[in-house]
Amino acid sequence: MVKPEAIEQRSFEIIAEELGPHPFTAEQFPVVQRVIHASADFELGRSLVFHPRAVQAGMEAIHAGRPIVADVQMVQAGISKPRLARFGCDVRVYISDPDVAEAAGREGVTRAIMAMRKAVREAPGAIFAIGNAPTALLELIRLVRAGEASPGLIVGVPVGFVAAAESKAELMALDVPFITNHGRKGGSPVAVAAVNAIAILAERAMKDGPDGKRVPRVDAARGWTAGSARSDLGPKG
Numbered sequence: 001m002v003k004p005e006a007i008e009q010r011s012f013e014i015i016a017e018e019l020g021p022h023p024f025t026a027e028q029f030p031v032v033q034r035v036i037h038a039s040a041d042f043e044l045g046r047s048l049v050f051h052p053r054a055v056q057a058g059m060e061a062i063h064a065g066r067p068i069v070a071d072v073q074m075v076q077a078g079i080s081k082p083r084l085a086r087f088g089c090d091v092r093v094y095i096s097d098p099d100v101a102e103a104a105g106r107e108g109v110t111r112a113i114m115a116m117r118k119a120v121r122e123a124p125g126a127i128f129a130i131g132n133a134p135t136a137l138l139e140l141i142r143l144v145r146a147g148e149a150s151p152g153l154i155v156g157v158p159v160g161f162v163a164a165a166e167s168k169a170e171l172m173a174l175d176v177p178f179i180t181n182h183g184r185k186g187g188s189p190v191a192v193a194a195v196n197a198i199a200i201l202a203e204r205a206m207k208d209g210p211d212g213k214r215v216p217r218v219d220a221a222r223g224w225t226a227g228s229a230r231s232d233l234g235p236k237g
Contacts, residue, residue, distance in 0.1 A: 015033050015036050019042060031179065031201075033045075033197075037193065044186075044190065048179065048180070049168075058152070060152065064125070065087050065088030066123075066126050066127060068128075068129055069094070074131075075191050079129065083199050083200070092126075094115040094122075116128075116136050117143070124149075125150060127155065127198075128151050128153070131189070137171060141171060154176060156168060157179070157180055157186035159184065159186040160184060168183075
């Protein structure tokens with residue numbers, strides 16, 4: 001019987017082999033691998049775009065115990081809560097909150113929009129994982145531009161035919177850490193895969209401190225958390 005770890009390891013090897021030459025850095029490539037692993041879509045993987053500080057900022061947010069805000073329950077359900085709990089992180093979703101629904105009806109906007117407005121108030125510095133609603137991403141971008149939001153990282157990969165590609169183009173114009181992709185493709189599994197990849201990297205970048213507690217292993221010369229640039233996120237994840 002083939003062990004699940006061996007299957008996953010071989011999957012990551014196949015992804016690296018079939019993807020071939022690519023523009024991603026050593027820090028970014030593990031995220032790309034996990035997205036392709038979740039979607040079996042090499043075109044989607046190649047379309048990913050990273051802010052230069054995206055991976056570092058995501059790990060820093062997790063090490064600081066920042067929450068993860070999901071646009072919908074499907075994203076929340078897929079993110080690894082036990083791994084994040086080790087850092088004091090929780091995964092939140094506001095779109096079904098009664099006050100969000102009431103405010104959306106009153107103001108004539110989508111619940112996704114109102115959920116982002118609530119999220120930036122209640123979860124400053126959070127990682128935002130948006131895989132479903134372009135309106136959520138557009139609203140978060142508006143709030144950032146207005147100085148009302150300062151996310152630790154935006155994973156903005158909504159899927160769809162209306163405003164999905166446009167919202168991602170808007171995100172790429174922001175000078176905040178982000179992970180996104182070109183075009184209509186995306187979705188909740190992609191957002192989940194990216195966040196889980198960052199969480200695995202954050203976990204692997206820890207070491208034992210002088211007091212025996214686990215602390216981030218920082219390479220001051222390079223300015224990012226050392227030990228994170230693995231070429232796979234397979235069996236040890």
